[in-house]
Amino acid sequence: MATSNANTKPRDTWGSKLGFVMAAAGSAVGLGNIWKFPYTAGESGGGAFVAIYLIFVIFIGFSVMLTEFAVGRKTGLSAVGAFKSTDRRWTFVGVIGVISGLLIMGFYPVVGGWSLAYIQKIATGLLDTPEAIGGSFGAFISDPVQPLLWMALYLVLNIVIVIKGISGGIEKAGKILMPLLFIILIIVSIRGLMLPGSIEGLKFLFNPDFSKVDSSVILAALGQAFFSLSLGMGCMITYGSYLKKKENLVQTTAMVTAMDTSVAILAGVAMFPAMFAFGMEPTAGPGLVFGVVPQLFAEMGGMVGLLLALLFFVGLSVAALTSSVSLLEVVVSYLIDEKGMKRTTAVLLSAVVMALLCIIASLSLGGVGPTLFDVGAFDIFDLLTDKIFLAVGGMLVCIFAGWRLNREDLKKEITNDGDVSFPLFNLWYNLVKYVIPFAIAIVAIAGVKGGFDAGKGEIMVLGLVMIAVTALFSKKL
Numbered sequence: 001m002a003t004s005n006a007n008t009k010p011r012d013t014w015g016s017k018l019g020f021v022m023a024a025a026g027s028a029v030g031l032g033n034i035w036k037f038p039y040t041a042g043e044s045g046g047g048a049f050v051a052i053y054l055i056f057v058i059f060i061g062f063s064v065m066l067t068e069f070a071v072g073r074k075t076g077l078s079a080v081g082a083f084k085s086t087d088r089r090w091t092f093v094g095v096i097g098v099i100s101g102l103l104i105m106g107f108y109p110v111v112g113g114w115s116l117a118y119i120q121k122i123a124t125g126l127l128d129t130p131e132a133i134g135g136s137f138g139a140f141i142s143d144p145v146q147p148l149l150w151m152a153l154y155l156v157l158n159i160v161i162v163i164k165g166i167s168g169g170i171e172k173a174g175k176i177l178m179p180l181l182f183i184i185l186i187i188v189s190i191r192g193l194m195l196p197g198s199i200e201g202l203k204f205l206f207n208p209d210f211s212k213v214d215s216s217v218i219l220a221a222l223g224q225a226f227f228s229l230s231l232g233m234g235c236m237i238t239y240g241s242y243l244k245k246k247e248n249l250v251q252t253t254a255m256v257t258a259m260d261t262s263v264a265i266l267a268g269v270a271m272f273p274a275m276f277a278f279g280m281e282p283t284a285g286p287g288l289v290f291g292v293v294p295q296l297f298a299e300m301g302g303m304v305g306l307l308l309a310l311l312f313f314v315g316l317s318v319a320a321l322t323s324s325v326s327l328l329e330v331v332v333s334y335l336i337d338e339k340g341m342k343r344t345t346a347v348l349l350s351a352v353v354m355a356l357l358c359i360i361a362s363l364s365l366g367g368v369g370p371t372l373f374d375v376g377a378f379d380i381f382d383l384l385t386d387k388i389f390l391a392v393g394g395m396l397v398c399i400f401a402g403w404r405l406n407r408e409d410l411k412k413e414i415t416n417d418g419d420v421s422f423p424l425f426n427l428w429y430n431l432v433k434y435v436i437p438f439a440i441a442i443v444a445i446a447g448v449k450g451g452f453d454a455g456k457g458e459i460m461v462l463g464l465v466m467i468a469v470t471a472l473f474s475k476k477l
Protein backbone atom coordinates (compact mmCIF):
# COMPACT_ATOMS: atom_id res chain seq x y z
CA MET A 1 0.00 0.00 0.00
CA ALA A 2 1.27 3.43 -0.87
CA THR A 3 0.24 5.20 2.29
CA SER A 4 1.96 5.55 5.56
CA ASN A 5 -1.17 6.05 7.59
CA ALA A 6 -3.21 3.20 6.25
CA ASN A 7 -0.59 0.74 7.44
CA THR A 8 -0.67 1.72 11.04
CA LYS A 9 -4.33 2.44 11.58
CA PRO A 10 -7.47 0.89 10.06
CA ARG A 11 -9.15 3.40 7.81
CA ASP A 12 -11.96 5.31 9.46
CA THR A 13 -15.30 4.21 7.95
CA TRP A 14 -18.72 5.79 7.89
CA GLY A 15 -20.78 5.22 11.02
CA SER A 16 -23.87 4.05 9.20
CA LYS A 17 -25.22 3.53 5.74
CA LEU A 18 -27.55 6.49 5.96
CA GLY A 19 -24.63 8.47 7.28
CA PHE A 20 -22.67 7.83 4.13
CA VAL A 21 -25.51 8.63 1.74
CA MET A 22 -26.21 11.83 3.64
CA ALA A 23 -22.56 12.83 3.70
CA ALA A 24 -22.10 12.14 -0.02
CA ALA A 25 -25.34 13.98 -0.71
CA GLY A 26 -24.06 16.69 1.61
CA SER A 27 -21.01 17.02 -0.60
CA ALA A 28 -23.14 17.12 -3.74
CA VAL A 29 -25.87 19.45 -2.54
CA GLY A 30 -24.45 22.89 -2.01
CA LEU A 31 -23.97 26.26 -3.60
CA GLY A 32 -23.83 24.40 -6.91
CA ASN A 33 -27.51 23.58 -6.63
CA ILE A 34 -28.96 26.64 -4.98
CA TRP A 35 -26.67 29.45 -6.06
CA LYS A 36 -25.06 28.29 -9.31
CA PHE A 37 -27.74 26.20 -10.97
CA PRO A 38 -30.47 28.87 -11.05
CA TYR A 39 -28.25 31.66 -12.33
CA THR A 40 -26.51 29.46 -14.89
CA ALA A 41 -29.89 28.24 -16.12
CA GLY A 42 -31.02 31.87 -16.29
CA GLU A 43 -27.98 32.97 -18.27
CA SER A 44 -28.13 29.92 -20.55
CA GLY A 45 -31.69 30.42 -21.71
CA GLY A 46 -33.67 28.24 -19.28
CA GLY A 47 -35.54 25.11 -20.40
CA ALA A 48 -33.13 23.80 -23.01
CA PHE A 49 -30.19 24.13 -20.62
CA VAL A 50 -32.16 22.32 -17.93
CA ALA A 51 -33.08 19.49 -20.34
CA ILE A 52 -29.47 19.00 -21.45
CA TYR A 53 -28.27 19.17 -17.87
CA LEU A 54 -30.72 16.41 -16.90
CA ILE A 55 -29.58 14.21 -19.78
CA PHE A 56 -25.95 14.67 -18.69
CA VAL A 57 -26.81 13.88 -15.07
CA ILE A 58 -28.54 10.63 -16.00
CA PHE A 59 -26.11 9.31 -18.60
CA ILE A 60 -22.80 10.81 -17.57
CA GLY A 61 -23.11 11.94 -13.95
CA PHE A 62 -24.58 8.70 -12.64
CA SER A 63 -21.98 6.56 -14.42
CA VAL A 64 -19.05 8.69 -13.35
CA MET A 65 -20.19 8.74 -9.73
CA LEU A 66 -20.50 4.96 -9.69
CA THR A 67 -17.02 4.72 -11.22
CA GLU A 68 -15.56 7.05 -8.60
CA PHE A 69 -17.16 5.17 -5.70
CA ALA A 70 -15.92 1.86 -7.11
CA VAL A 71 -12.36 3.11 -7.63
CA GLY A 72 -12.29 4.66 -4.17
CA ARG A 73 -13.62 1.63 -2.34
CA LYS A 74 -11.55 -0.83 -4.35
CA THR A 75 -8.28 0.90 -3.55
CA GLY A 76 -9.26 2.21 -0.14
CA LEU A 77 -7.23 5.30 -0.92
CA SER A 78 -7.94 8.97 -1.52
CA ALA A 79 -7.83 10.65 -4.91
CA VAL A 80 -4.10 10.53 -5.63
CA GLY A 81 -3.32 7.23 -3.91
CA ALA A 82 -6.16 5.47 -5.69
CA PHE A 83 -4.49 6.09 -9.05
CA LYS A 84 -0.92 5.85 -7.89
CA SER A 85 -1.37 2.46 -6.23
CA THR A 86 -2.71 1.05 -9.50
CA ASP A 87 -0.30 2.63 -11.96
CA ARG A 88 2.07 5.50 -11.28
CA ARG A 89 1.51 6.88 -14.76
CA TRP A 90 -2.05 7.70 -13.74
CA THR A 91 -1.07 9.63 -10.60
CA PHE A 92 -1.65 12.91 -12.42
CA VAL A 93 -5.40 12.32 -12.57
CA GLY A 94 -5.50 12.36 -8.80
CA VAL A 95 -3.27 15.42 -8.71
CA ILE A 96 -5.57 17.22 -11.14
CA GLY A 97 -8.33 16.48 -8.64
CA VAL A 98 -6.34 18.01 -5.80
CA ILE A 99 -5.67 21.11 -7.94
CA SER A 100 -9.39 21.33 -8.75
CA GLY A 101 -10.15 21.12 -5.05
CA LEU A 102 -7.78 24.00 -4.34
CA LEU A 103 -9.15 26.10 -7.19
CA ILE A 104 -12.79 25.56 -6.26
CA MET A 105 -11.87 26.43 -2.69
CA GLY A 106 -10.40 29.58 -4.18
CA PHE A 107 -13.91 30.99 -4.69
CA TYR A 108 -16.42 28.73 -2.95
CA PRO A 109 -15.73 30.14 0.53
CA VAL A 110 -16.26 33.64 -0.86
CA VAL A 111 -19.83 32.73 -1.77
CA GLY A 112 -20.19 30.73 1.45
CA GLY A 113 -19.24 33.94 3.24
CA TRP A 114 -21.95 35.89 1.37
CA SER A 115 -24.46 33.39 2.60
CA LEU A 116 -23.32 33.82 6.20
CA ALA A 117 -23.40 37.59 5.77
CA TYR A 118 -27.00 37.43 4.59
CA ILE A 119 -28.01 35.72 7.83
CA GLN A 120 -26.71 38.75 9.66
CA LYS A 121 -28.07 41.27 7.15
CA ILE A 122 -31.54 39.81 7.34
CA ALA A 123 -31.46 39.60 11.12
CA THR A 124 -30.50 43.26 11.29
CA GLY A 125 -33.18 44.62 8.99
CA LEU A 126 -32.35 44.10 5.31
CA LEU A 127 -35.92 42.98 4.70
CA ASP A 128 -37.34 46.20 6.12
CA THR A 129 -36.52 48.03 2.91
CA PRO A 130 -37.33 45.77 -0.06
CA GLU A 131 -36.32 48.49 -2.55
CA ALA A 132 -32.76 48.36 -1.23
CA ILE A 133 -32.32 44.58 -1.58
CA GLY A 134 -31.30 44.48 -5.23
CA GLY A 135 -28.63 47.16 -4.97
CA SER A 136 -27.29 46.04 -1.63
CA PHE A 137 -25.85 42.82 -3.03
CA GLY A 138 -23.67 44.55 -5.60
CA ALA A 139 -22.46 47.05 -3.04
CA PHE A 140 -21.68 44.29 -0.55
CA ILE A 141 -19.66 41.97 -2.79
CA SER A 142 -17.60 44.76 -4.26
CA ASP A 143 -16.72 46.11 -0.83
CA PRO A 144 -13.04 45.35 -0.21
CA VAL A 145 -13.28 44.39 3.45
CA GLN A 146 -16.67 43.03 4.54
CA PRO A 147 -16.88 39.95 2.30
CA LEU A 148 -13.36 39.01 3.36
CA LEU A 149 -14.34 38.89 7.00
CA TRP A 150 -17.29 36.65 6.25
CA MET A 151 -15.16 34.47 4.02
CA ALA A 152 -12.66 34.10 6.87
CA LEU A 153 -15.42 33.05 9.23
CA TYR A 154 -16.65 30.54 6.69
CA LEU A 155 -13.17 29.07 6.26
CA VAL A 156 -12.73 28.75 10.01
CA LEU A 157 -15.93 26.72 10.20
CA ASN A 158 -14.52 24.40 7.52
CA ILE A 159 -11.26 24.02 9.39
CA VAL A 160 -13.00 23.07 12.62
CA ILE A 161 -15.17 20.45 10.94
CA VAL A 162 -12.38 18.86 8.94
CA ILE A 163 -9.95 18.74 11.86
CA LYS A 164 -12.52 16.72 13.77
CA GLY A 165 -12.27 13.97 11.13
CA ILE A 166 -14.57 12.09 8.89
CA SER A 167 -17.32 10.40 10.88
CA GLY A 168 -17.38 12.97 13.65
CA GLY A 169 -17.85 16.31 11.97
CA ILE A 170 -19.14 15.82 8.47
CA GLU A 171 -21.63 13.08 9.12
CA LYS A 172 -23.47 14.79 11.95
CA ALA A 173 -23.77 18.12 10.17
CA GLY A 174 -25.21 16.45 7.07
CA LYS A 175 -27.74 14.29 8.86
CA ILE A 176 -29.44 17.06 10.74
CA LEU A 177 -29.43 19.94 8.33
CA MET A 178 -30.05 18.55 4.86
CA PRO A 179 -33.70 17.68 5.46
CA LEU A 180 -34.26 21.13 6.94
CA LEU A 181 -32.97 22.80 3.80
CA PHE A 182 -35.23 20.68 1.61
CA ILE A 183 -38.29 21.73 3.58
CA ILE A 184 -37.37 25.41 3.40
CA LEU A 185 -36.96 25.18 -0.37
CA ILE A 186 -40.41 23.65 -0.68
CA ILE A 187 -41.89 26.50 1.34
CA VAL A 188 -40.08 29.08 -0.80
CA SER A 189 -41.35 27.37 -3.96
CA ILE A 190 -44.97 27.31 -2.82
CA ARG A 191 -44.73 30.93 -1.78
CA GLY A 192 -43.29 31.94 -5.16
CA LEU A 193 -45.88 29.99 -7.11
CA MET A 194 -48.67 31.81 -5.30
CA LEU A 195 -47.58 35.15 -6.76
CA PRO A 196 -49.40 36.48 -9.84
CA GLY A 197 -47.46 35.97 -13.07
CA SER A 198 -45.29 33.25 -11.59
CA ILE A 199 -46.33 30.70 -14.19
CA GLU A 200 -44.02 32.37 -16.71
CA GLY A 201 -41.11 31.32 -14.51
CA LEU A 202 -42.11 27.69 -14.72
CA LYS A 203 -42.42 27.96 -18.48
CA PHE A 204 -38.97 29.51 -18.68
CA LEU A 205 -37.52 26.65 -16.66
CA PHE A 206 -39.26 23.70 -18.22
CA ASN A 207 -40.22 24.72 -21.76
CA PRO A 208 -37.09 24.00 -23.77
CA ASP A 209 -36.31 26.31 -26.67
CA PHE A 210 -33.49 24.47 -28.39
CA SER A 211 -32.87 27.30 -30.81
CA LYS A 212 -31.05 29.02 -27.93
CA VAL A 213 -28.56 26.17 -27.59
CA ASP A 214 -24.96 26.58 -28.69
CA SER A 215 -21.72 24.85 -27.74
CA SER A 216 -21.24 27.10 -24.72
CA VAL A 217 -24.63 26.16 -23.32
CA ILE A 218 -23.84 22.46 -23.72
CA LEU A 219 -20.48 22.81 -21.98
CA ALA A 220 -22.14 24.84 -19.24
CA ALA A 221 -24.66 22.04 -18.72
CA LEU A 222 -21.90 19.44 -18.56
CA GLY A 223 -19.86 21.53 -16.15
CA GLN A 224 -22.92 22.12 -14.01
CA ALA A 225 -23.63 18.38 -13.84
CA PHE A 226 -20.08 17.63 -12.71
CA PHE A 227 -19.85 20.53 -10.30
CA SER A 228 -23.19 19.83 -8.72
CA LEU A 229 -22.55 16.11 -8.29
CA SER A 230 -19.01 16.74 -6.92
CA LEU A 231 -17.48 14.70 -9.74
CA GLY A 232 -14.30 14.74 -11.77
CA MET A 233 -11.94 15.72 -8.98
CA GLY A 234 -11.59 12.68 -6.76
CA CYS A 235 -14.05 13.81 -4.14
CA MET A 236 -16.30 10.81 -4.52
CA ILE A 237 -13.21 8.59 -4.83
CA THR A 238 -12.09 9.86 -1.45
CA TYR A 239 -15.57 9.38 0.03
CA GLY A 240 -15.79 5.92 -1.55
CA SER A 241 -12.51 4.96 0.09
CA TYR A 242 -14.19 5.29 3.46
CA LEU A 243 -17.13 3.13 2.38
CA LYS A 244 -17.63 -0.36 3.83
CA LYS A 245 -17.37 -3.39 1.57
CA LYS A 246 -20.94 -4.48 2.10
CA GLU A 247 -22.65 -1.26 0.99
CA ASN A 248 -24.55 -1.24 -2.29
CA LEU A 249 -22.72 1.18 -4.59
CA VAL A 250 -25.37 1.32 -7.30
CA GLN A 251 -28.15 2.16 -4.88
CA THR A 252 -26.00 4.73 -3.11
CA THR A 253 -25.16 6.40 -6.42
CA ALA A 254 -28.81 6.48 -7.42
CA MET A 255 -29.84 8.04 -4.13
CA VAL A 256 -27.15 10.71 -4.15
CA THR A 257 -27.79 11.62 -7.78
CA ALA A 258 -31.54 11.80 -7.23
CA MET A 259 -31.23 13.95 -4.13
CA ASP A 260 -28.78 16.35 -5.73
CA THR A 261 -30.82 16.77 -8.87
CA SER A 262 -34.08 17.26 -7.04
CA VAL A 263 -32.57 20.00 -4.90
CA ALA A 264 -31.29 21.80 -8.02
CA ILE A 265 -34.65 21.60 -9.76
CA LEU A 266 -36.42 22.63 -6.58
CA ALA A 267 -34.08 25.62 -6.28
CA GLY A 268 -35.06 26.56 -9.84
CA VAL A 269 -38.73 26.29 -8.96
CA ALA A 270 -38.10 28.37 -5.86
CA MET A 271 -36.33 31.08 -7.86
CA PHE A 272 -37.83 31.58 -11.31
CA PRO A 273 -41.57 31.91 -10.65
CA ALA A 274 -40.86 34.56 -8.02
CA MET A 275 -38.42 36.32 -10.32
CA PHE A 276 -40.86 36.54 -13.15
CA ALA A 277 -43.57 37.71 -10.78
CA PHE A 278 -41.26 40.50 -9.59
CA GLY A 279 -40.29 41.37 -13.15
CA MET A 280 -36.60 40.64 -12.53
CA GLU A 281 -34.23 39.50 -15.25
CA PRO A 282 -33.31 35.78 -15.38
CA THR A 283 -29.83 36.82 -16.44
CA ALA A 284 -29.15 38.49 -13.11
CA GLY A 285 -25.99 36.38 -12.66
CA PRO A 286 -24.36 35.31 -9.38
CA GLY A 287 -26.51 37.70 -7.36
CA LEU A 288 -29.72 35.93 -8.31
CA VAL A 289 -30.46 33.99 -5.16
CA PHE A 290 -29.32 36.90 -2.97
CA GLY A 291 -31.78 39.20 -4.72
CA VAL A 292 -34.80 36.99 -5.24
CA VAL A 293 -35.09 35.19 -1.94
CA PRO A 294 -34.89 38.19 0.40
CA GLN A 295 -37.26 40.05 -1.93
CA LEU A 296 -39.76 37.22 -1.73
CA PHE A 297 -39.70 37.16 2.03
CA ALA A 298 -39.76 40.93 2.30
CA GLU A 299 -42.99 40.96 0.29
CA MET A 300 -44.38 38.41 2.72
CA GLY A 301 -43.51 40.71 5.55
CA GLY A 302 -43.85 40.17 9.28
CA MET A 303 -42.17 37.72 11.56
CA VAL A 304 -42.89 34.71 9.35
CA GLY A 305 -41.11 36.25 6.37
CA LEU A 306 -38.17 37.19 8.54
CA LEU A 307 -37.91 33.77 10.12
CA LEU A 308 -38.15 31.90 6.83
CA ALA A 309 -35.57 34.14 5.21
CA LEU A 310 -33.21 33.51 8.11
CA LEU A 311 -33.77 29.78 7.93
CA PHE A 312 -33.13 29.83 4.19
CA PHE A 313 -29.70 31.40 4.53
CA VAL A 314 -28.82 29.22 7.52
CA GLY A 315 -29.76 26.20 5.39
CA LEU A 316 -27.78 27.51 2.42
CA SER A 317 -24.73 28.13 4.58
CA VAL A 318 -24.89 24.63 5.98
CA ALA A 319 -25.38 23.08 2.55
CA ALA A 320 -22.35 25.05 1.38
CA LEU A 321 -20.35 23.87 4.39
CA THR A 322 -21.07 20.18 3.88
CA SER A 323 -19.82 20.63 0.30
CA SER A 324 -16.73 22.65 1.00
CA VAL A 325 -15.57 20.33 3.76
CA SER A 326 -15.55 17.58 1.14
CA LEU A 327 -13.41 19.75 -1.13
CA LEU A 328 -11.05 20.49 1.70
CA GLU A 329 -11.00 16.78 2.58
CA VAL A 330 -9.68 15.88 -0.89
CA VAL A 331 -6.69 18.14 -0.43
CA VAL A 332 -6.22 17.16 3.22
CA SER A 333 -6.37 13.41 2.69
CA TYR A 334 -3.80 13.78 -0.10
CA LEU A 335 -1.43 15.49 2.30
CA ILE A 336 -2.10 12.92 5.02
CA ASP A 337 -1.95 9.80 2.85
CA GLU A 338 0.80 10.80 0.43
CA LYS A 339 2.88 13.30 2.32
CA GLY A 340 2.54 11.74 5.76
CA MET A 341 1.29 14.95 7.39
CA LYS A 342 -0.73 15.12 10.57
CA ARG A 343 -4.40 15.97 10.01
CA THR A 344 -4.21 19.30 11.81
CA THR A 345 -1.13 20.42 9.92
CA ALA A 346 -2.64 19.34 6.61
CA VAL A 347 -5.87 21.22 7.28
CA LEU A 348 -4.14 24.41 8.35
CA LEU A 349 -1.71 24.38 5.44
CA SER A 350 -4.47 23.86 2.88
CA ALA A 351 -6.61 26.51 4.50
CA VAL A 352 -3.86 29.11 4.26
CA VAL A 353 -3.49 28.54 0.52
CA MET A 354 -7.26 28.63 0.06
CA ALA A 355 -7.57 31.81 2.08
CA LEU A 356 -5.02 33.52 -0.16
CA LEU A 357 -6.83 32.45 -3.32
CA CYS A 358 -10.15 33.56 -1.85
CA ILE A 359 -8.81 36.99 -0.97
CA ILE A 360 -7.75 37.54 -4.58
CA ALA A 361 -11.07 36.14 -5.82
CA SER A 362 -13.16 38.30 -3.53
CA LEU A 363 -11.23 41.48 -4.33
CA SER A 364 -11.57 40.80 -8.05
CA LEU A 365 -15.32 41.32 -7.76
CA GLY A 366 -14.69 44.89 -6.74
CA GLY A 367 -12.39 45.33 -9.72
CA VAL A 368 -9.27 45.15 -7.54
CA GLY A 369 -6.27 42.95 -8.31
CA PRO A 370 -4.79 41.16 -11.28
CA THR A 371 -6.72 40.02 -14.35
CA LEU A 372 -5.78 37.57 -17.07
CA PHE A 373 -7.10 38.14 -20.58
CA ASP A 374 -9.44 40.65 -18.94
CA VAL A 375 -10.96 38.05 -16.64
CA GLY A 376 -10.79 38.50 -12.86
CA ALA A 377 -9.62 35.86 -10.37
CA PHE A 378 -13.09 34.82 -9.19
CA ASP A 379 -14.20 34.09 -12.74
CA ILE A 380 -10.88 32.46 -13.62
CA PHE A 381 -11.16 29.92 -10.78
CA ASP A 382 -14.77 29.25 -11.68
CA LEU A 383 -14.08 28.89 -15.40
CA LEU A 384 -11.04 26.68 -14.97
CA THR A 385 -12.77 24.21 -12.69
CA ASP A 386 -16.36 24.24 -13.87
CA LYS A 387 -15.66 24.29 -17.59
CA ILE A 388 -12.36 22.40 -17.87
CA PHE A 389 -10.88 20.60 -14.88
CA LEU A 390 -13.96 18.71 -13.72
CA ALA A 391 -15.05 17.58 -17.18
CA VAL A 392 -11.54 16.49 -18.17
CA GLY A 393 -11.07 14.89 -14.74
CA GLY A 394 -14.29 12.93 -15.21
CA MET A 395 -13.20 11.89 -18.67
CA LEU A 396 -9.86 10.63 -17.34
CA VAL A 397 -11.50 8.68 -14.51
CA CYS A 398 -13.64 6.93 -17.12
CA ILE A 399 -10.67 6.17 -19.35
CA PHE A 400 -8.79 4.87 -16.32
CA ALA A 401 -11.64 2.58 -15.27
CA GLY A 402 -12.49 1.45 -18.78
CA TRP A 403 -9.02 0.95 -20.21
CA ARG A 404 -6.66 0.48 -17.27
CA LEU A 405 -8.73 -1.43 -14.73
CA ASN A 406 -9.94 -4.93 -15.25
CA ARG A 407 -13.57 -5.43 -16.26
CA GLU A 408 -14.08 -8.41 -13.94
CA ASP A 409 -12.54 -6.58 -10.97
CA LEU A 410 -14.91 -3.70 -11.53
CA LYS A 411 -17.83 -6.06 -11.76
CA LYS A 412 -16.82 -7.70 -8.49
CA GLU A 413 -16.43 -4.34 -6.80
CA ILE A 414 -19.76 -2.97 -7.96
CA THR A 415 -21.73 -6.15 -7.29
CA ASN A 416 -19.96 -6.89 -3.98
CA ASP A 417 -18.62 -10.17 -5.41
CA GLY A 418 -21.97 -11.07 -6.91
CA ASP A 419 -24.14 -10.25 -3.87
CA VAL A 420 -25.74 -7.20 -5.46
CA SER A 421 -27.42 -7.52 -8.83
CA PHE A 422 -26.67 -4.80 -11.37
CA PRO A 423 -28.37 -5.81 -14.63
CA LEU A 424 -27.15 -2.62 -16.33
CA PHE A 425 -23.49 -3.46 -15.75
CA ASN A 426 -22.74 -3.86 -19.46
CA LEU A 427 -24.45 -0.62 -20.36
CA TRP A 428 -22.56 1.20 -17.61
CA TYR A 429 -19.26 -0.35 -18.65
CA ASN A 430 -19.65 0.58 -22.29
CA LEU A 431 -20.73 4.09 -21.43
CA VAL A 432 -17.66 4.53 -19.23
CA LYS A 433 -15.24 2.90 -21.63
CA TYR A 434 -16.37 4.37 -24.95
CA VAL A 435 -19.25 6.82 -24.91
CA ILE A 436 -18.49 9.19 -22.05
CA PRO A 437 -14.82 9.93 -22.84
CA PHE A 438 -15.77 10.62 -26.43
CA ALA A 439 -18.81 12.73 -25.54
CA ILE A 440 -16.85 14.83 -23.04
CA ALA A 441 -14.03 15.39 -25.51
CA ILE A 442 -16.44 16.68 -28.14
CA VAL A 443 -18.39 18.90 -25.74
CA ALA A 444 -15.18 20.32 -24.27
CA ILE A 445 -13.54 21.06 -27.62
CA ALA A 446 -16.66 22.67 -29.04
CA GLY A 447 -17.19 24.56 -25.78
CA VAL A 448 -13.66 25.96 -25.75
CA LYS A 449 -14.08 27.10 -29.35
CA GLY A 450 -17.37 28.76 -28.43
CA GLY A 451 -15.70 30.25 -25.36
CA PHE A 452 -13.55 32.49 -27.53
CA ASP A 453 -16.64 34.44 -28.63
CA ALA A 454 -17.37 35.25 -25.01
CA GLY A 455 -13.76 36.24 -24.30
CA LYS A 456 -13.24 33.18 -22.11
CA GLY A 457 -11.55 30.82 -24.54
CA GLU A 458 -8.02 31.79 -23.50
CA ILE A 459 -8.68 30.87 -19.87
CA MET A 460 -10.13 27.53 -20.93
CA VAL A 461 -7.08 26.79 -23.07
CA LEU A 462 -4.95 27.72 -20.09
CA GLY A 463 -6.82 25.05 -18.11
CA LEU A 464 -6.02 22.45 -20.74
CA VAL A 465 -2.37 23.48 -20.69
CA MET A 466 -2.29 23.20 -16.89
CA ILE A 467 -3.65 19.67 -17.15
CA ALA A 468 -1.10 18.72 -19.80
CA VAL A 469 1.75 20.11 -17.70
CA THR A 470 0.53 18.22 -14.64
CA ALA A 471 0.43 15.03 -16.70
CA LEU A 472 3.97 15.59 -17.96
CA PHE A 473 5.39 16.04 -14.51
CA SER A 474 3.34 13.34 -12.88
CA LYS A 475 6.33 11.09 -12.22
CA LYS A 476 7.70 13.63 -9.79
CA LEU A 477 4.43 13.84 -7.83
Ligand code: PHE
Pocket residue numbers: 027028029030031032033104226227228229230231233235323324326327
Ligand atom coordinates in the same frame (compact mmCIF):
# COMPACT_ATOMS: atom_id res chain seq x y z
N1 PHE B 1 -21.17 19.77 -5.46
C1 PHE B 1 -20.87 20.91 -4.67
C2 PHE B 1 -21.99 21.90 -4.83
O1 PHE B 1 -22.91 21.67 -5.55
C3 PHE B 1 -19.55 21.52 -5.03
C4 PHE B 1 -18.45 20.53 -5.11
C5 PHE B 1 -17.81 20.31 -6.32
C6 PHE B 1 -18.07 19.80 -4.00
C7 PHE B 1 -16.80 19.36 -6.44
C8 PHE B 1 -17.08 18.84 -4.10
C9 PHE B 1 -16.45 18.62 -5.31
O2 PHE B 1 -21.98 22.94 -4.25
